[in-house]
Every structure is written in structure tokens, then in C-alpha cells.
Amino acid sequence: MSAGTYTPRPGAAPLGRMIAAQTALETRMLLRNGEQLLLTVIIPTLLLVLFSAVDIVDTGAGESVDFLAPGILALAVMSTAFTGQAIATGFERRYGVLKRLAASPLPRWALMTSKTVAVLVTEVLQVVLLTVIAFALGWSPQGNPLAVLLLLVLGTAAFSGLGLLMAGTLKAEATLAAANLVFLLLLVGGGVIVPLDKFPDAVQSVLGLLPIAALSDGLRDVLQHGAAMPWGDLGILAVWAVLGLGAAARFFRWE
Numbered sequence: 604m605s606a607g608t609y610t611p612r613p614g615a616a617p618l619g620r621m622i623a624a625q626t627a628l629e630t631r632m633l634l635r636n637g638e639q640l641l642l643t644v645i646i647p648t649l650l651l652v653l654f655s656a657v658d659i660v661d662t663g664a665g666e667s668v669d670f671l672a673p674g675i676l677a678l679a680v681m682s683t684a685f686t687g688q689a690i691a692t693g694f695e696r697r698y699g700v701l702k703r704l705a706a707s708p709l710p711r712w713a714l715m716t717s718k719t720v721a722v723l724v725t726e727v728l729q730v731v732l733l734t735v736i737a738f739a740l741g742w743s744p745q746g747n748p749l750a751v752l753l754l755l756v757l758g759t760a761a762f763s764g765l766g767l768l769m770a771g772t773l774k775a776e777a778t779l780a781a782a783n784l785v786f787l788l789l790l791v792g793g794g795v796i797v798p799l800d801k802f803p804d805a806v807q808s809v810l811g812l813l814p815i816a817a818l819s820d821g822l823r824d825v826l827q828h829g830a831a832m833p834w835g836d837l838g839i840l841a842v843w844a845v846l847g848l849g850a851a852a853r854f855f856r857w858e
Contacts, residue, residue, distance in 0.1 A: 760844035
């Protein structure tokens, strides 16, 4: 045993190791939270099974699951990247967790990166679970996998930016109420379960610009109708992503 075996080596761990450790922690916190699981797994699964098995909403020609599955995938992205992240981050900010983490060797941008990666990991698990259930219900997807991936990534960026903006500007209780209210409103009016063509023409033009409508319609165009690349929907999501992330970076308050 050399004299320097137990010599202290003060200093921060390598940046990559810090991000990986924080990402693992954020992912565990997401998956252990009962309210998060309700939003991210249970509600989307129940909606997919219920509306596929029971003819409640007129989804047009073809199997109901072919219309519903893309919309439920979009809902899963929104529930994790927006609703769940906004609520969790809002209360972390209220309890001073973010303030203490900001004083650690982990840079603030790296903390946000860890949160984003944790959201992506959770979404992968959601997509796998919902896809398996949809296949069991008779889903027959088609289209370009690259287009699906681009839609999911841009949708995640858009909702993540909006969720962080809400969490970083409102009080935790207000974030809790507002995030759940927005979730319910977009569930009904975002083309997830009810087709947008069921709404009046003037309303359709407005709803079509919402990120949930762009994501669900884009996924539906690809997976149900075999579209190559839904550029219009991708453009809408890209604009929301830039605006949301830019506003979150500008106005987010750590205390």
C-alpha cells in the first residue's frame, strides 16, 4: 500500500459522469412518482384501450385504433415533457432543490440536459408500452420511421420548453393547476381522440396550430396514411420548440 492510497482528491467529477448520474436520478424520480405514472402511463393506456374497444367517437373509416394510436402517442409525449416536467420542476423550484443544485459543480445547462434526457428515456418506455398494446388491439402502422422520430423529438422539445417556462415563472401551486388544466383542454381539443374536422372551420384553423394537434396529426399522417414527411406539422413543432425553449432560457427563475 503506497502512502498516497487514501490521499483526498478534491474537485468535481467529469462533466459526463455528473450528467449521467443526474439523468439516472431524474429518471428514477419520474418513474417512482405516482402522479407522474398516472399521467404518463395509466391515462394514455386506458384511453387507448377504452376508445379502441368502445365506439364512442366517430374516428372515420377504418379501425379506431389506427386513428387513436398516433394521437395517444402524442398525448404520452405531452404528459411527460410538458405536464409531468412542469409540475415536478415547479415543486423542485419551490422547495429550493433547484437553487441548491445550481450551487453545485453541475452547470445549470447540464441540469436541464439531464432533465431532458430523463424525459426522453421515459418517453421511450411509454412508446414501447403503448405500441405493444396498440398492436394487441389490431393496429397496423405504416410510413417512414424517420418522420416519426423527427416528430417525437420536435414534439418533446416544444412541450419541454413550454413546461420549463411554466415551472420557472409561476408558483408551484399555480403550475400544478395550470399544467393539469392545459392537459385536459388539449386532450379534448388537440385532435388526440376527437378529430379536428369535428370542430367548426374557424376553430379548426386555430387548433391546428397547437403543438399537440401538429404532433398528433403529423403522426397520424405518417402512421395511418403513409405520408413520407409531414413538413407542415414539423414546421409548427419547430416554431413552438424554438419559442418555448428560448422563452424558458430567458425567463426561468431558479428561486
